[in-house]
Amino acid sequence: MDPDHPRAEAIAVDGNRILAVGSGAEIAALAGPETRRIDAAGATVLPGLTEAHLHIFSGAAGLSQLQLAQVHGLEALREALAGYAAENPEASLLICKGADYNLFGPGISTTRQLLDQAMADRPVILIAGDHHTAWANTAALELAGILQGAETAVGTEVVMGEDGTATGELREFDAYMLVMRHRNSGGRENLGMTGSEPGVEVTPEQWEEDLETMRRGLAYCASFGFTSLHNMDGNLYQLKLLRELENRGQLISRIEVPFHLTPGMTAEALETASQMAVEFNSDRLRSGRVKMFMDGVIDSGTAVMVEDYADQPGWKGEPLHQAEVFNAICIEADRRGLQISVHAIGDGAVRRVLDVYEAAQKANGPRDSRHRIEHIEVIHPDDIPRVKELGVIYSMQPSHPPGAMDFPLIPWTAKVGAARWPYAFPVAALRDLGVPICFASDWPVADIDPMRSVHAAMTRKPWREDHPDNSVTLQQALKYYTHGGAFAGFDEGRLGSLKPGMLADIVVMDRDLEALAPEEVDSAHAAVTICDGTVIWQA
Structure with missing residues (x-):
């Protein structure tokens, strides 16, 4: 990513700075007896990614929540929820992430009644992959006291059905936070998403x-x-x-x-x-x-x-x-x-x-x-x-x-x-x-x-x-x-390219990206991640 020197064979780091970029022989000559050497084995080395x-925080919290990106259909959802519920017997609200808008099939709206067929005895909320829509079962709506609807901010909505009760669809943060605040943690994992501070x-x-x-x-x-x-x-x-x-x-x-x-x-x-x-x-x-x-x-x-x-x-x-x-x-x-x-x-x-x-x-x-x-x-x-x-x-x-x-x-x-x-x-x-x-x-x-x-x-x-x-x-x-x-x-001025004087934020990939066909690029992964001259992750 340095237009004046777009390619090199090796790189030297001294402390938290890049010392030199050049040929393998040039860089090897700089090494001392205590120098740590990392052999990229012909794989791509890049500036640390941004x-x-x-x-x-919400992403990290979600790593322990049920992910539904690959779950489609009533039976698959029922099975996933059953296992998740068994693993979390004390959870006051079962929170699921990554739900597809077409969870039950193209053109089929997700409703509380459909969710009740998957699980009715415990409060459940499904949050869409984009985090702008959520769907709650009847137990979750009753827990939040919004089965009969609720006033929310402009641009947000507890969607109501023709029967005068909530359909289960909750549009935007203000709406689905009415349910989320009833989980055991009090919803701390979503504080940043709403811009709020802990209320207690x-x-x-x-x-x-x-x-x-x-x-x-x-x-x-x-x-x-x-x-x-x-x-x-x-x-x-x-x-x-x-x-x-x-x-x-x-x-x-x-x-x-x-x-x-x-x-x-x-x-x-x-x-x-x-x-x-x-x-x-x-x-x-x-x-x-x-x-x-x-x-x-x-x-x-x-x-x-x-x-x-x-x-x-x-x-x-x-x-x-x-x-x-x-x-x-x-x-x-x-x-x-x-x-x-x-x-x-x-x-x-x-x-x-x-x-x-x-x-x-x-x-x-x-x-x-x-x-x-x-x-x-x-x-x-x-x-x-x-x-x-x-x-x-x-x-x-x-x-x-x-x-x-x-x-x-x-x-x-x-x-x-x-x-x-x-x-x-x-x-x-x-x-x-x-x-x-x-x-x-x-x-x-x-x-x-x-x-x-x-x-x-x-x-x-x-x-x-x-x-x-x-x-x-x-x-x-x-x-x-x-x-x-x-x-x-x-x-x-300090990151985003590999050249002398820049901070030593570097990623070593596990293969040569340029040798891969476009359809194969997603098979590559990071092998070593370096921030400020220190290895922070290694495969």
Whole structure:
């Protein structure tokens, strides 16, 4: 990832810095009697990877919860739940992750009645892979006291049936947290996702439990070659957990945690974001960014579109922030020098975010802000050049395009409509304009394995032959996972490329990536992960 020296045979590390990059003979001559040598055996060596969009704590917590990504149909769900329930006899709520919108078959809505057929005697909640929709059985709805419905924030909903009772579908965090708060832990594992702090005092036992969850998540990320993590949910509690690990010498990778500004907050809340940026600013742990949601997701109809949903005339979705308040927040955040990341899925949400970034530049003057838009699943063609003009970073998840990896074509493609397909996940259009791109997974929304995402990005096919080809080359995909992620984090001066003087964040793969066919790239894995000159994971 160094354009002046794109290839080498060997690399030397001294302390936490790269000393030299060159031929095998040149580098071997630098070794001393105590030098540790790692033979990559002809495999690819890369800068340490950056996971530019993940949810570290909820992802780590989910490792111990039932995963449903490969579960389809009533019988398979019944069997999976029975085993999970037997393993967790004391759980007040059985939480399952990664549920497919087509769990019971294409076009079949998941309802509490169907879930009751799988398990009726214990409260169960299934959370969709995108974490924007959940489904609860009757026992869980009764536990939460919402079988007869509940008032929730704009853009969120406890879906009601014709019989006047809840169907079991819960759209967006505010709705399904009504159920989640009744689990034994009180829902601490989702605190960052909602931007909230613990509502009660955390006991010493819970504190150590949460530290172990965070350690488990960091180790899991390291096992894939990640040395830098951009968390996309944040609260002070997570930062304190990470600082405790740093103080104990157990923060094995670099991580950035934002201030999560939720709907209902105003610009005054940014004082906390600024304080977090000052208080947490070490080499491995920092804040300094604000994360917001402008909309939900297309699959549940909560993304904001410019024109009506193709399958729902008259509906465009509702933005999660009022325009005037959102504008004031972003202008003030920009004035404070904070970086901004906004989740924007639909083309209407993307336009609103671009509008406010433009307003911030007019109010405060242009600067190297590197404000980001997370996802851009659909963009209006008129807005494509604006992304480049405004200096916005496109944070893209190759695992998200329906059909590219694990997410099904339906309901996404039907809700968007064929007329908008050419502007979906627009990697080619933005890349050709020179827009900075970083790749990520959005774990636990999607599998964190970067080689699966590289495979998905390389083999992605248009949904129609006359539509743009948004696939990428191996070199482009690796750049977006290394230099692209470093640039998005203002770290390109010290991370993201292998050259003398850079920090020694390195991943050794288990094979030569360039020798693999595109269809085989996802068979590769990290063999050794090095952060700051220290081996933090080894296969």
